[in-house]
Amino acid sequence: MTKLTDNRSSEADNPGWIEWATGLxxxxxxxxxxxxxxxxxxxxxxxxPEFSISVTNRxxxxxxxxxxxxxxxxxxxxxSAVVVRGEILDGxxxxxxxxxxxDYVPAQSQARGAIFFSRDPGQAEMRVRxxxxxxx
Amino acid sequence: MAGVAVRDDARADREFRRFVLGxxxxxxxxxxxxxxxxxxxxxxxxxxxxxxxxxxxxxxxNIPMLVVLADLIGFERTTTWQQALRDATIAYGLGxxxxxxxxxxxxILKADMPLSEILGKTAIQxxxxxxxxxxxxxxxxxxxxxxxxxxxxxxxxxVPDQMSTHYVQELFLMAVGALFLNLNVAPTxxxxxxxxxxxxxxxxxxxxxxxAIMHAFVYAVAFKGTHQIPDGIPWWHxxxxxxxxxxxxxxxxxxxxxxTFGRLDDVAFTQILMSTIVLSFPGAIGAAAxxxxx
Numbered sequence: 001m002t003k004l005t006d007n008r009s010s011e012a013d014n015p016g017w018i019e020w021a022t023g024l025x026x027x028x029x030x031x032x033x034x035x036x037x038x039x040x041x042x043x044x045x046x047x048x049p050e051f052s053i054s055v056t057n058r059x060x061x062x063x064x065x066x067x068x069x070x071x072x073x074x075x076x077x078x079x080s081a082v083v084v085r086g087e088i089l090d091g092x093x094x095x096x097x098x099x100x101x102x103d104y105v106p107a108q109s110q111a112r113g114a115i116f117f118s119r120d121p122g123q124a125e126m127r128v129r130x131x132x133x134x135x136x
Numbered sequence: 137m138a139g140v141a142v143r144d145d146a147r148a149d150r151e152f153r154r155f156v157l158g159x160x161x162x163x164x165x166x167x168x169x170x171x172x173x174x175x176x177x178x179x180x181x182x183x184x185x186x187x188x189x190x191x192x193x194x195x196x197x198n199i200p201m202l203v204v205l206a207d208l209i210g211f212e213r214t215t216t217w218q219q220a221l222r223d224a225t226i227a228y229g230l231g232x233x234x235x236x237x238x239x240x241x242x243x244i245l246k247a248d249m250p251l252s253e254i255l256g257k258t259a260i261q262x263x264x265x266x267x268x269x270x271x272x273x274x275x276x277x278x279x280x281x282x283x284x285x286x287x288x289x290x291x292x293x294x295v296p297d298q299m300s301t302h303y304v305q306e307l308f309l310m311a312v313g314a315l316f317l318n319l320n321v322a323p324t325x326x327x328x329x330x331x332x333x334x335x336x337x338x339x340x341x342x343x344x345x346x347x348a349i350m351h352a353f354v355y356a357v358a359f360k361g362t363h364q365i366p367d368g369i370p371w372w373h374x375x376x377x378x379x380x381x382x383x384x385x386x387x388x389x390x391x392x393x394x395x396t397f398g399r400l401d402d403v404a405f406t407q408i409l410m411s412t413i414v415l416s417f418p419g420a421i422g423a424a425a426x427x428x429x430x
Contacts, residue, residue, distance in 0.1 A: 015303075015373070015377055019377045020376070020377065022307075022381045023376035023380055024376070025381075025384075026376075026380040026383070026384040029384050030347070030383060030384065033343065033387075037343070038336070038340060040406060044335070078407075106403050107332075108404035108406065108407070109402055109407055111402065112402070136332040136333055
């Protein structure tokens with residue numbers, strides 16, 4: 001403890017080069033980070049969230065059919081409570097639909113999810129699309 | 137001869153009582169410092185969702201950390217690495233036992249749960265609880281010396297005299313402090329929610345505030361154990377040598393904890409940076425506090 005009189009605090013030590021080096025490297029890192037965030041702040045776009053969905057896998061599972069997909073948010077704004085609906089279309093009519101909600105799809109990031117259908121979409125047209133979100 | 141035997145008995149008895157007292161303080165520390173995490177819903181869930189390799193890594197890294205911590209502030213005035221190792225083991229064990237016991241008491245652990253869930257929940261809680269056990273012994277105690285009575289521990293904290301005179305030790309203590317506060321808040325959803333709500337301008341302010349608070353905590357506000365900057369040395373010497381590295385350490389620990397809890401998976405760099413900045417705010421306070429308290 002530095003309050004002890006027989007014990008000098010480290011600030012009183014003669015600082016070696018290693019302390020200055022650590023300090024300088026740290027200062028560099030902090031300045032780089034501040035620069036990056038400032039740049040982000042200045043160039044930030046306020047575009048609303050934009051989603052793109054790509055189906056990555058379809059497979060039979062017990063009691064149904066699973067469709068796995070990635071949802072990417074390309075904008076710089078995070079979306080929360082993102083509802084994604086999958087529909088199997090049969091000649092223009094919706095034959096079956098299923099829904100899933102993502103807690104968050106962060107800005108410029110991806111999230112993964114899956115929906116279940118009771119039947120094999122097979123050759124029928126399938127549509128997976130976001131239907132709504134909230135801002136966090 | 138008989139007299140010597142009696143004295144040895146009395147001495148052994150006192151040693152034993154001191155050891156049990158130490159265990160009690162460790163258990164109290166594990167409870168005191170562990171309770172916020174034991175009552176955090178997200179940590180229970182993490183007990184079974186956390187990536188097992190990341191959990192393993194954290195559990196393993198905790199061992200050398202406890203040993204070094206034991207060497208600095210341990211259960212007893214440790215003089216050898218064997219003693220530090222023993223103290224670290226006791227602290228880890230207390231952390232595991234206390235976490236499991238409290239979670240059973242609260243109905244978080246139940247007998248019909250799968251073994252892997254019970255193990256996962258206990259393991260993840262044992263890390264902060266073991267740090268708590270170590271701190272409990274050194275902070276709640278204070279009568280390590282032979283013949284000391286409890287209550288007069290004003291200058292015989294379990295802190296060796298050369299403590300905090302070494303730069304690397306100082307950085308290590310900051311890392312422990314940051315880790316401890318990070319473990320408290322990192323599992324909660326609030327951390328990422330806050331980072332989503334903050335604009336880059338908010339995070340710039342958060343960086344500056346974290347660094348300023350860190351520096352002020354140690355050098356400006358006169359807490360017990362406040363470090364003195366000797367006359368004639370400009371303030372920025374300490375700022376550059378201690379505060380800035382401390383903040384970088386707090387950030388590194390934040391990244392590590394967020395990664396361990398799976399908060400960074402599939403997330404863009406900017407978002408990683410944002411949640412790290414958010415988590416570094418409590419981390420910086422923890423790091424600064426560790427320099428003062430430990």
